[in-house]
Amino acid sequence: MDFSPASDFLPTTAIVTGSDSGIGRATAVALARAGMDVGITWHTDQAGAEGTAKEVRSLDRKAIVAHLDTTDVPRAGDAMEHLIAELGGVDVFVNNAGTGDGTKFLDLDYATWMSTLDTNLNGAFLCMQAAARHMVGAGRGGRIIAVSSVHEHQPRVGSSAYDASKHALGGLIKTMALELGNFGITANTVAPGEIATPMTGNEDKDPTSIDRPGVPLGRPGDAREVAAVIAFLASPASSYVTGASWVVDGGMLQMGPQAGSHLTGNDWREP
Template sequence: MKLDGKVALVTGSSQGIGQAIAIRMAQEGADVVINYRSNPKGAEETLEKVKTAGGGRCHMVEGHCDSVEGLTVQADLGTIADVQRMVADSIAHFGKLDILVNNAGIEKNADFWDVTEADYDAVLNVNLKGVFFATQALVKHLREANRPGKIINISSVHEELPFPHFAAYCASKGGLKMLTRNLAIELAPLGITINNVAPGAIETPINTKLLNDPQKLGALLQNIPLGRLGKPGDVASMVAFLASEEADYVTGTTFFVDGGLLWNYQEQ
């Protein structure tokens, strides 16, 4: 197993892509911290799947599944105190943290001229500021322990591809691209790598409306050369590679998991 003995924190892992990543981390042998903001039921579902994927070793401590496989931690990634507590609790529980997957993200659909300050702040706080300070907390831990580490950010094709009516979201992902490039240089002497995985159109609960609209789905599929939507597991596979020793010489790069969408997209 590629990640035997490692501890991975996956933010926003109560459903969708984050859940698939958490499960894949466990399949590869890692202990997994499952973060959620407002979906404890989904987090517990992820925890059960992580336990199954990792061999099912578990005992209860203070109402939590104290397992060499998984732990759930509630935290709002848009609140820095929560972010810092999440990382600290993860380290306190497992004794260390090796891998951070910054997956949590939100989007707000609005014409640019109608975007409110509250909506702008909500998107940037979770998608960029939260990533910044979660990464900072991990780096401080790794520096103190004098150990290498892996950071994988779940970005989007929209770090490159315009997405009308989602200006704040695109700005957050563009910022994430530059943050990753900058930190790749700054963190390399510490033995810490950082990369982005940029999904295209993925079958997740957030896309339920699209999946149930044959006309919109058909138009989207025409833009995807591979002719299908991605699966959460497609993203998780790339994350597992980047978290492993096989990617030790890879840093500062974005990997697009989009079936060719980015270079073929045409606005309808």
């Protein structure tokens, strides 16, 4: 029997939010290497975004750069409309823009709570909705991938707003998978553990040189290792994968009970 549904979806355009550095930059380059023109967004680091665009163009793919502030919720969708128009469509949308804070629950003020939720969830909703509407209109199917976190699945002390936003993002993606499947659009999350990026303060370090005894693989991840999973989910080969969360954490989540039984102090109670 000749059965090859993967050949029905051949992506040529992608948007990666927060692609001025880290996982976003690695993803933009990986998708360009896979043959896609890429829309690149930045919030505070325009030079970083232009650097990403230079890498994309070096692979003979088109790169469009735009500013995106997902805390400016009403305008988040407008930035997507601009990029989609400049690219001539969007086959793959990767929601990577995000932020975190280290404030414990009792000390967390409402403004910080809302800023984190606007960045990680509310702005993401509008961006993904704009992309999905174009995919439905084009009638060619599509891929929507949200970069969440291992904290989509397990909480962390000092991360009330972050944990809430990532849990909610995972739930949103699952609902999108149910509603968009009929249009040939898949929706998945990728949930990284500690990755050597600006957010973890390890961007310029070789992850293999950093010791992490509590992680089965013994080290943080490289942004390109996350990008490789995203590139798979963006490809024709992932045609039957939707509503899933792909954990990329070196086995960190598997250490829950093991870590709990081996802790010897109370340092974990602080961020």
